[in-house]
Amino acid sequence: KQEVTQIPAALSVPEGENLVLNCSFTDSAIYNLQWFRQDPGKGLTSLLLIQSSQREQTSGRLNASLDKSSGRSTLYIAASQPGDSATYLCAVTGETSGSRLTFGEGTQLTVNP
Amino acid sequence: DVKVTQSSRYLVKRTGEKVFLECVQDMDHENMFWYRQDPGLGLRLIYFSYDVKMKEKGDIPEGYSVSREKKERFSLILESASTNQTSMYLCASSLFIGWGYNQPQHFGDGTRLSIL
Numbered sequence: 001k002q003e004v005t006q007i008p009a010a011l012s013v014p015e016g017e018n019l020v021l022n023c024s025f026t027d028s029a030i031y032n033l034q035w036f037r038q039d040p041g042k043g044l045t046s047l048l049l050i051q052s053s054q055r056e057q058t059s060g061r062l063n064a065s066l067d068k069s070s071g072r073s074t075l076y077i078a079a080s081q082p083g084d085s086a087t088y089l090c091a092v093t094g095e096t097s098g099s100r101l102t103f104g105e106g107t108q109l110t111v112n113p
Numbered sequence: 114d115v116k117v118t119q120s121s122r123y124l125v126k127r128t129g130e131k132v133f134l135e136c137v138q139d140m141d142h143e144n145m146f147w148y149r150q151d152p153g154l155g156l157r158l159i160y161f162s163y164d165v166k167m168k169e170k171g172d173i174p175e176g177y178s179v180s181r182e183k184k185e186r187f188s189l190i191l192e193s194a195s196t197n198q199t200s201m202y203l204c205a206s207s208l209f210i211g212w213g214y215n216q217p218q219h220f221g222d223g224t225r226l227s228i229l
Contacts, residue, residue: 034217034218036220041223041225042222042223043117043119043203043220043221043222043223044203044205044220045220046217046218046219046220049216049217089156091156099144099161099163099207099209100146100158100161100171101146101156101158101218103155103156104155105153105155106155
């Protein structure tokens, strides 16, 4: 059964810092990996999706990388801002689960002004 | 932009009531999903549907059923609500373009359901 782990569970940084969030998964037979952002009391916003054949995806100040063989992904946030404060979740779909996402528990990020 | 709309942001119901949560998407997506989110347990899949009138059980289907009579609408039904079903419920949809070629899932804002 696929398991997704995100470390750290919480992170607090000063504004302007570059930071990395980590995601690991136990079964490397994935179709893709998706990073989401969740603001308190709200739904999830899709940030980036990386197909299993890709190594990375970029959107603005965000860069997500994927190392499928080692079961790891990172989300890099450049020049962090207070508006980046949210919980970041990663999730994978895989050969055993089809379109179903398996989620990590998230990293709660606080960017201090 | 994809729009996934959940009918209620907050809902309070009584134990034993039959509860309907509605979700509508406007992008003609084949796939639709219902999750619940609880502190310490993360997001867990309840049911999903890959076509009209089709449904598949997720990880925690007990106590729930679903209905998909039209492509754009996916309903979650709590047959007899219990206090342990108090939770945040999230609906999502995605486009199907072929097995193994998943597209991003797009989420609604969630329904915070309290069962008293």
